[in-house]
Amino acid sequence: MEYTIKKLAQLSGVTVRTLRYYDQIGLLKPARINSSGYRIYGEAGVDRLQHILFYRELEVPLESIQVILDDPAFDKTAALQSHYTKLQQKRDRLDTILATIEKTIAYQERGIPMQDNEKFNGMKEKMIEENERTYGADIREKYGDEVINASNTKLRGLSQEKYEAMQALEHNLLSLLQQAYATGDPSSEDAQELAARHKEWLLYSWPSYSKKAHAGLAEMYVADERFTAYYDQHVKGGTAFLRDAILIYTGVSSD
């Protein structure tokens, strides 16, 4: 059985343009071209198209479909697995968005027209802005733009609860520091708890965590007076103590 492009299109439910496009990108070549330049497809083409459409419905990009279909040794399961995780993330993101919209609508309907919500968002922006103004240049110099931008982006993506939790934790850190400092020992249980909490706090804005980066940040705290001023505001020498605790916690030795 042979099919002209229109026939195949009708049979498969795609448009003629799609088939021409698939030919163009080499995803589905016709069995032959007749004397008038018409594309003629055979049974093999129908089969291949079937497979293409299967993967396409799974939202696999055409380029990947090509690889999957053309390399018989290709690990299709692995490909599907990774694709699966991607889609899952996409869905989770959608869920978060949906929740945000729900809240926004609720706020709007209660006549508090976005104000509260806006304020929340605004506060995150303010925080980023403040960080940027205060430490921006230095940190960017030290860690590079991508890192900071990623951090800002992550911060902006925080839900209201998470943001509030982060704020609470931030506040908590200062009293934890006071408490731990009282032990006088950066390897004490309290001090290690402090370091752990500090890591937890970091994770709210850090796109990824590494002990080295954590330790590096601790060193910077002491080196930079603005950070020192912040952590020393309740306990003198608190910043140095925090650094020592973090160095022990991360197992990274001081240079």
Place this chain on the structure above:
Amino acid sequence: MEYTIKKLAQLSGVTVRTLRYYDQIGLLKPARINSSGYRIYGEAGVDRLQHILFYRELEVPLESIQVILDDPAFDKTAALQSHYTKLQQKRDRLDTILATIEKTIAYQERGIPMQDNEKFNGMKEKMIEENERTYGADIREKYGDEVINASNTKLRGLSQEKYEAMQALEHNLLSLLQQAYATGDPSSEDAQELAARHKEWLLYSWPSYSKKAHAGLAEMYVADERFTAYYDQHVKGGTAFLRDAILIYTGVSSD
């Protein structure tokens, strides 16, 4: 406070290119252009960008954002509502896809490498192909291409369970017809049940249902010997009986 494009970009976490693009499409114009042609943004710009990014995170298209922000009388709640439904559909679709992938992987891992699954998919294709070959030209002539393509597309989108349910129902229809035919009365309870089931079956592949279309199809069944052959295979005169039952069921009178 005034910002150059880079400053604003860092502050907000977007790229310089993005800001230039937003200027280009008129979504966010700088407060002024300085003597060297540099874009200078003010506080108002920061605020507006904040709002833009809020909606952007909700995956609202930039064009809609522009409308929402520029027309203060615009019903934001309604806009968000419709956006919400769209995203919901997107998520539901994703869920279906995820389920399919899970199954596919399961099949692959059990060493039944896609065969069963392929067969299932293949069967749907075959069904479409068969329909197309047998009734294609006629139906397309009668209902137009869009209708048929939509039907094929819907059929292809069926999950395995639904497909199997459809197959079962299809089979069931024949015995129901036999049973109903025995009553001799197309308005009998059995016959009306038959018509209802037939509608149910149709819904698996019809993108939308209307009584008129249902009745029209019934008329076609009798007019076309291929359909007649199918429905008469167990009961002679079954097709005509089915049509009568459907006409009564839909309340559409025969021409």
Place this chain on the structure above:
DNA sequence: CTTGACCTTCACGCAGCGTCAGCCTTTAAG
């Protein structure tokens, strides 16, 4: 012989930017 249905090859358009290229301006360092 003429329609009309199909076929062909360009080629632009879409969303939302990323990413050069080529050139000018401002800023910090030497």
Place this chain on the structure above:
DNA sequence: CTTAAAGGCTGACGCTGCGTGAAGGTCAAG
């Protein structure tokens, strides 16, 4: 005061997966 780095500008192409013409050949039916 010079120089180099950093930042600014305007095009303009690229990406994905086609939709949608335009301009023109081909084929079957009446």
